[in-house]
Amino acid sequence: MPFEANGKTFETDEEGYMVDLLSWEPDCATVMAELEDQPLTEAHWEVINFLREYYDEYQIAPAVRVLTKAIGKKLGKDKGNSKYLYELFPYGPGKQACKYAGLPKPTGCV
Template structure:
């Protein structure tokens, strides 16, 4: 459970939102603050890309899906695992997906 703007937002034990409708940019910032990570423009590009991926495919991208497809939309550097891990050190698909308000990606531990 996290509190954002006086509202209680339900999360699971790993911090993923219980209700995807509860997502907002403020929720993403609150989740990132738990990890002591300040979100910059590059983080938001990935977060919004994940939200768009989910809207199109109905599932959260795992790391393999991310690295195979994200470069086409955001540029080649985003298709590099090391680059993504520099942005999201706890795992790009899992951590960025959590900030994006998506369900935990399949295959992420």
């Protein structure tokens, strides 16, 4: 189902992930989050930006376990745990955060 941000239309697949990963811009995350009644805070953006950097480096969206460990290393143990990440992204930190970040669905996510 496509969505609009900044006057542009962005195509998504049947699960809501962006089809053209290169067309992502920060407003895409904001609009996708609004569609799910999920306001984005600075903490959300930390994870979204982390995911985008991770994807740029490794060309893969990390599974939750990998995401949790990597965030713990970069942002600290208080943020590198699944409880914290699920509070931010209740539909699943891997799936929901990657969707907002304009990345493909992580491997291992059902």
